[in-house]
Amino acid sequence: xxxALGCVRSRLKRSKQIGGFALKTYLxxxxxxxxxxxxxxxxxxxxxxxxxxxxxxxRCGAKVLLAERNGVLGGVATAGLMANITNMFMTSxxxxxxxxxxxxxxERLVAEGGxxxxxxxxxxxxxxxxxxxxxxxxxxMLMEAGVEILLHxxxxxxxxxxxxxxxxxxxxxxxxxxxxxxxxxxxTGDADVVHFSGAxxxxxxxxxxxxxxxxxxxLDRAVDYFGEHRDTFPENMxxxxxxxxxxxxxxxxxxxxxxxGGGRKFGPWKEAVERGEYxxxxxxxxxxxxxxxxxxxxxxTVVVNSNFHHLSGVDVREFTRVEIEARRxxxxxxxxxxxxxxxxxxxxxxxxxxxxxxxxxxxxxxxxTLTREEAKAGRKWDEVIGRAPFKEPDExxxxxxxPYGIMVPEGIDGLLAPSGKTVSTxxxxxxxGMSFCMTLGQAAGVAAALGxxxxxxxxxxxxxxxxxxxxxxxxxxxxxxxxxELGLI
Numbered sequence: 001x002x003x004a005l006g007c008v009r010s011r012l013k014r015s016k017q018i019g020g021f022a023l024k025t026y027l028x029x030x031x032x033x034x035x036x037x038x039x040x041x042x043x044x045x046x047x048x049x050x051x052x053x054x055x056x057x058x059r060c061g062a063k064v065l066l067a068e069r070n071g072v073l074g075g076v077a078t079a080g081l082m083a084n085i086t087n088m089f090m091t092s093x094x095x096x097x098x099x100x101x102x103x104x105x106x107e108r109l110v111a112e113g114g115x116x117x118x119x120x121x122x123x124x125x126x127x128x129x130x131x132x133x134x135x136x137x138x139x140x141m142l143m144e145a146g147v148e149i150l151l152h153x154x155x156x157x158x159x160x161x162x163x164x165x166x167x168x169x170x171x172x173x174x175x176x177x178x179x180x181x182x183x184x185x186x187x188t189g190d191a192d193v194v195h196f197s198g199a200x201x202x203x204x205x206x207x208x209x210x211x212x213x214x215x216x217x218x219l220d221r222a223v224d225y226f227g228e229h230r231d232t233f234p235e236n237m238x239x240x241x242x243x244x245x246x247x248x249x250x251x252x253x254x255x256x257x258x259x260x261g262g263g264r265k266f267g268p269w270k271e272a273v274e275r276g277e278y279x280x281x282x283x284x285x286x287x288x289x290x291x292x293x294x295x296x297x298x299x300x301t302v303v304v305n306s307n308f309h310h311l312s313g314v315d316v317r318e319f320t321r322v323e324i325e326a327r328r329x330x331x332x333x334x335x336x337x338x339x340x341x342x343x344x345x346x347x348x349x350x351x352x353x354x355x356x357x358x359x360x361x362x363x364x365x366x367x368x369t370l371t372r373e374e375a376k377a378g379r380k381w382d383e384v385i386g387r388a389p390f391k392e393p394d395e396x397x398x399x400x401x402x403p404y405g406i407m408v409p410e411g412i413d414g415l416l417a418p419s420g421k422t423v424s425t426x427x428x429x430x431x432x433g434m435s436f437c438m439t440l441g442q443a444a445g446v447a448a449a450l451g452x453x454x455x456x457x458x459x460x461x462x463x464x465x466x467x468x469x470x471x472x473x474x475x476x477x478x479x480x481x482x483x484x485e486l487g488l489i
Contacts, residue, residue, distance in 0.1 A: 041062045042067070043066040044192065045187035046070070048438050051142060054147045067154075080355045080356075083130070083213075084303070086126050093122070100473050124249055124253065125249075128255050166180055168184060168196075183414050185415075187444075190421075197415055203361060206358065213301055215347070217300055217301065219295055223251070232265060233265075234265040256295035258294075282332075364410075369425065369426055379401065380482075384401040386442070386476070387400065414457040
């Protein structure tokens with residue numbers, strides 16, 4: 001008679017290499033997983049990409065299920081506490097090129113008091129948001145569109161039929177569940193579904209950081225202090241032109257945006273580092289004097305971004321260790337600000353991000369690849385699904401075109417991967433900002449919905465049908481002459 005331990009040992013197999021480690025494997029007993037959901041479109045990941053995709057798909061008439069691993073929607077913007085949407089809505093020449101659902105989301109934030117109304121200006125480097133209000137706005141927009149939302153739900157597998165994805169596997173407090181759909185959108189940010197599906201992808205070692213939030217700050221005093229040392233204020237950095245525009249954005253428009261990395265250039269802080277009062281590197285940590293800061297006028301809180309660490313993979317043990325260390329780094333940086341930034345003397349850490357902000361992990365090998373050189377040269381794409389700016393003097397007047405194929409993984413039908421971190425670009429992560437992510441998400445949602453309604457993989461949908469529906473949803477694809485070239489008007 002076998003003991004319990006004997007039963008386990010009978011299913012253990014020899015060690016083999018998994019993720020760079022020599023591990024034993026365990027042969028799981030066969031089991032049946034209930035098919036609990038059968039929507040038209042499944043969206044895995046509820047960050048800004050996934051939410052935009054789900055809203056767009058539902059507005060096309062598709063039945064949509066969205067699954068998010070956290071207890072809140074918004075991803076990097078909320079659980080990651082990145083309370084700033086980089087203002088890539090218009091070009092450096094003040095031409096608006098990002099509209100549709102991304103613009104609608106920001107306007108909803110304005111209406112709810114989650115950001116300020118004077119955001120649509122090229123001079124503003126970032127649209128600072130209230131992450132708590134953002135959670136509400138996204139939830140309500142999804143529910144209004146008729147999307148079914150599952151929180152605390154992790155995607156753990158892909159249901160495949162040869163090279164065609166047919167659904168995904170979830171795990172949550174209700175157990176292991178299956179969901180079937182005609183098309184699946186991988187908005188996990190780490191290409192998890194792509195990985196489970198067997199589609200080819202690549203991986204880059206990259207850095208990340210953890211945001212934290214301070215309360216009890218006198219931001220008027222801090223802004224004035226920067227002005228007292230304007231000769232070392234970090235100009236032309238992180239889209240901040242100079243101290244005058246920095247001050248104007250705060251006092252006239254209600255946005256505080258101190259450039260990420262600006263702490264390295266600011267004179268009084270450089271002197272404190274040189275005196276040995278603060279280390280910019282500790283262990284594997286570096287850039288501890290980056291000090292990006294984001295706040296809304298009328299609030300006494302500010303979000304700070306000031307630490308970096310490299311991660312070599314997606315190993316949960318490494319992520320766990322780095323996240324624990326990151327929280328101590330947040331307090332270390334906060335202590336420096338209390339001592340060296342007037343107005344921060346009584347600042348208190350009231351939140352550290354729930355999620356570590358990893359810039360790049362897995363990314364797909366797409367049907368098309370968008371390069372920085374092509375974007376700057378204004379290359380035209382027959383499969384254009386959106387436009388975006390670079391905010392550079394020589395950028396195209398109407399921004400650059402984003403092609404649909406960069407979110408279509410090679411070798412798998414029925415799967416789209418529109419997260420800005422995972423699409424096929426060179427350099428990697430070239431369009432990972434939130435406005436880009438929302439643009440990509442809306443296009444993926446439309447394509448997946450139309451594909452499901454017509455019972456075909458989204459990658460097989462005629463691009464003109466996708467483009468016409470995007471235009472109906474308010475997306476900007478170009479001026480009338482460009483739309484005529486595409487046969488859309």
